[in-house]
Amino acid sequence: MAGRRTSEPPEHVAGRVQRFRERMRLKKIEATLLTNRMDSFYLTGCTAEDSALLVTPRQLRMISDGRFQDSIDEECPWIDKAIRRGSLVAEIAKVCKRLRLSSLAVQGDVVSVDLHRELRKACKPIKLTIASPIVNQLRRIKDGFEIRAIESASRVAEAAFRSTCRSIRVGQTEQAIAARLEYEMKKRGASEPAFPSIVAEGPNAALPHAFPGERCVAAGSMLLLDWGACVGFYRSDLTRVVGIRRMPPRIAKIYRIVLEAQEKAIAAIRPGRRACDVDAVARAHIRKAGFGKEFSHGLGHGLGLDVHEAPRLGRQSEDVLEAGMVVTVEPGIYVKGVGGVRIEDDVLVTADGARVLTHLNKDLASAIV
Amino acid sequence: MAGRRTSEPPEHVAGRVQRFRERMRLKKIEATLLTNRMDSFYLTGCTAEDSALLVTPRQLRMISDGRFQDSIDEECPWIDKAIRRGSLVAEIAKVCKRLRLSSLAVQGDVVSVDLHRELRKACKPIKLTIASPIVNQLRRIKDGFEIRAIESASRVAEAAFRSTCRSIRVGQTEQAIAARLEYEMKKRGASEPAFPSIVAEGPNAALPHAFPGERCVAAGSMLLLDWGACVGFYRSDLTRVVGIRRMPPRIAKIYRIVLEAQEKAIAAIRPGRRACDVDAVARAHIRKAGFGKEFSHGLGHGLGLDVHEAPRLGRQSEDVLEAGMVVTVEPGIYVKGVGGVRIEDDVLVTADGARVLTHLNKDLASAIV
Numbered sequence: 001m002a003g004r005r006t007s008e009p010p011e012h013v014a015g016r017v018q019r020f021r022e023r024m025r026l027k028k029i030e031a032t033l034l035t036n037r038m039d040s041f042y043l044t045g046c047t048a049e050d051s052a053l054l055v056t057p058r059q060l061r062m063i064s065d066g067r068f069q070d071s072i073d074e075e076c077p078w079i080d081k082a083i084r085r086g087s088l089v090a091e092i093a094k095v096c097k098r099l100r101l102s103s104l105a106v107q108g109d110v111v112s113v114d115l116h117r118e119l120r121k122a123c124k125p126i127k128l129t130i131a132s133p134i135v136n137q138l139r140r141i142k143d144g145f146e147i148r149a150i151e152s153a154s155r156v157a158e159a160a161f162r163s164t165c166r167s168i169r170v171g172q173t174e175q176a177i178a179a180r181l182e183y184e185m186k187k188r189g190a191s192e193p194a195f196p197s198i199v200a201e202g203p204n205a206a207l208p209h210a211f212p213g214e215r216c217v218a219a220g221s222m223l224l225l226d227w228g229a230c231v232g233f234y235r236s237d238l239t240r241v242v243g244i245r246r247m248p249p250r251i252a253k254i255y256r257i258v259l260e261a262q263e264k265a266i267a268a269i270r271p272g273r274r275a276c277d278v279d280a281v282a283r284a285h286i287r288k289a290g291f292g293k294e295f296s297h298g299l300g301h302g303l304g305l306d307v308h309e310a311p312r313l314g315r316q317s318e319d320v321l322e323a324g325m326v327v328t329v330e331p332g333i334y335v336k337g338v339g340g341v342r343i344e345d346d347v348l349v350t351a352d353g354a355r356v357l358t359h360l361n362k363d364l365a366s367a368i369v
Numbered sequence: 370m371a372g373r374r375t376s377e378p379p380e381h382v383a384g385r386v387q388r389f390r391e392r393m394r395l396k397k398i399e400a401t402l403l404t405n406r407m408d409s410f411y412l413t414g415c416t417a418e419d420s421a422l423l424v425t426p427r428q429l430r431m432i433s434d435g436r437f438q439d440s441i442d443e444e445c446p447w448i449d450k451a452i453r454r455g456s457l458v459a460e461i462a463k464v465c466k467r468l469r470l471s472s473l474a475v476q477g478d479v480v481s482v483d484l485h486r487e488l489r490k491a492c493k494p495i496k497l498t499i500a501s502p503i504v505n506q507l508r509r510i511k512d513g514f515e516i517r518a519i520e521s522a523s524r525v526a527e528a529a530f531r532s533t534c535r536s537i538r539v540g541q542t543e544q545a546i547a548a549r550l551e552y553e554m555k556k557r558g559a560s561e562p563a564f565p566s567i568v569a570e571g572p573n574a575a576l577p578h579a580f581p582g583e584r585c586v587a588a589g590s591m592l593l594l595d596w597g598a599c600v601g602f603y604r605s606d607l608t609r610v611v612g613i614r615r616m617p618p619r620i621a622k623i624y625r626i627v628l629e630a631q632e633k634a635i636a637a638i639r640p641g642r643r644a645c646d647v648d649a650v651a652r653a654h655i656r657k658a659g660f661g662k663e664f665s666h667g668l669g670h671g672l673g674l675d676v677h678e679a680p681r682l683g684r685q686s687e688d689v690l691e692a693g694m695v696v697t698v699e700p701g702i703y704v705k706g707v708g709g710v711r712i713e714d715d716v717l718v719t720a721d722g723a724r725v726l727t728h729l730n731k732d733l734a735s736a737i738v
């Protein structure tokens with residue numbers, strides 16, 4: 001079943017499609033098949049699952065199934081659609097053959113070996129090529145619509161944090177606090193947490209990727225929270241550490257070091273700067289303070305429709321910062337058996353520096369619940 | 370960095386590893402690389418992300434990074450580990466070469482074309498082969514530990530539903546009800562919802578995959594809830610429809626038809642039966658009632674560590690039911706602009722029939738909040 005488009009796309013979406021097609025033309029790509037849901041969403045606003053988006057210089061065609069027919073009409077009446085009755089692969093092949101394509105570029109970082117083999121067989125004699133990650137490259141630079149979306153996701157995460165902090169009581173489990181934090185986000189319009197929230201008490205905070213569990217909050221202990229909201233498909237990502245009634249002295253000491261490292265790194269952000277150099281600024285500060293080995297991960301990552309996307313801020317990153325990128329800045333120090341501190345904000349690279357999109361207080365004195 | 374194993378695996382995990390190695394032997398596979406997190410969890414209990422599990426007849430080696438070193442020691446001290454400093458691909462190649470492998474089987478349905486290419490290059494002269502989905506095949510048949518885990522996930526989902534239903538008030542949004550439902554699951558030990566919950570009021574329920582939104586609950590309207598809990602990595606998946614104060618008469622009519630279809634389908638489940646035949650039982654009942662076109666999806670799917678896994682219960686399914694499978698049975702009727710009814714339970718295929726693992730009431734008379 002095929003449907004013809006009506007109406008026009010919103011301006012920001014039209015711009016993305018235009019930039020994508022320019023890249024396709026430069027790379028002499030005749031047609032691209034996008035099978036990553038967020039990439040399709042980026043170019044169309046369409047949220048259908050188990051679908052594929054075919055892009056040619058003149059067509060944008062969503063290949064989907066009956067479950068999503070109505071939502072495609074509602075979300076993006078301006079694209080063509082093909083509603084499959086058989087398999088997705090068979091429908092893709094049918095559409096491509098009808099368009100008399102001679103080649104089709106697929107996403108090598110997304111398509112599985114099995115799917116690639118199936119597609120190659122079904123699409124014959126159309127030649128399958130591997131597209132470089134064009135959408136990923138475009139998605140690195142956020143437009144105004146996206147920056148506002150990430151700010152909305154930040155506001156929801158921050159309000160939920162403040163509300164949750166007021167509710168924390170000695171004796172509560174990490175799990176109960178995580179439940180409350182996610183509920184407060186969802187009540188404020190988050191479709192889901194941006195990722196599984198981390199709520200880690202004391203020694204658990206020494207594990208950078210702890211699960212919230214049955215461990216209870218004790219007076220004089222510390223809590224690390226790493227959470228974010230997904231609002232309108234865009235994500236925020238924050239980390240804060242709080243003391244329960246008071247901050248343990250050893251944690252207070254590393255808190256100051258981590259905060260200084262984070263502030264220095266943020267101050268070092270500007271377009272043209274290598275991401276590894278920004279990482280190095282934070283890392284040098286922590287190393288000089290004697291905790292070099294205890295900062296066991298990269299400084300941060302791009303953020304948007306995915307919680308981890310390009311660029312990467314790490315020692316081995318080859319990315320160079322550009323205006324419009326949104327990245328997390330999250331140095332940390334982890335002391336096994338004792339606890340850990342990570343402080344994380346979301347930062348927009350601007351024309352001449354950086355603008356921090358997240359605004360929760362970081363003063364040590366106020367990091368007490 | 371490499372670590373040697375200590376202690377022994379739990380019995381149910383040892384059994385899975387043994388069955389996996391038997392299949393490898395039958396298929397003459399020298400070594401398998403698992404890059405799907407839930408597959409690795411299935412064979413080890415290890416929850417590390419961004420990692421890979423290498424299985425040979427004598428070794429189980431988790432290739433991971435510093436973030437997960439401690440959790441691997443805690444979750445599965447009985448396996449070997451390799452903690453990488455460079456990239457995952459480089460570490461995999463190093464481990465495989467040290468073992469002097471001549472071939473390595475990877476998961477064709479999991480590994481991307483790009484990753485496959487990188488691995489092939491890094492592992493040379495080791496030959497990469499594509500493994501048939503051995504773990505998927507094993508995961509179809511649940512052991513006692515897994516059945517209990519799915520039952521736990523069902524209990525959490527059910528208790529959360531009952532509690533949420535008591536709190537529903539006219540004027541609440543779908544989004545607020547979904548937030549409450551997920552909070553109630555999380556408070557009871559769910560690590561996360563099994564999938565994004567659907568809470569759809571009136572006409573929204575006619576979309577089989579509606580997002581919970583700003584639509585408000587009205588007296589005399591209906592609400593469709595499709596939700597599940599993830600507990601200890603196992604998932605439940607249920608759907609119920611409730612009337613607000615009373616059930617709309619048109620919905621009550623289709624409710625009866627859907628419930629009869631579901632009951633007939635469950636009664637048709639037994640080992641040896643083709644999944645498409647069970648689908649046909651429900652579909653025939655709905656078609657005879659005049660709603661054949663309004664049942665626009667398959668009858669159900671396997672359930673376990675993933676919310677959708679083998680087998681598939683649909684018209685085109687080639688699966689045959691076996692004892693130990695756990696599947697959803699979820700017929701539905703959707704009437705555009707009016708509403709929809711889907712009723713879903715999780716069902717274990719037993720030696721001589723079926724046992725329903727979910728126990729929420731389905732009487733039309735009690736489906737009122």
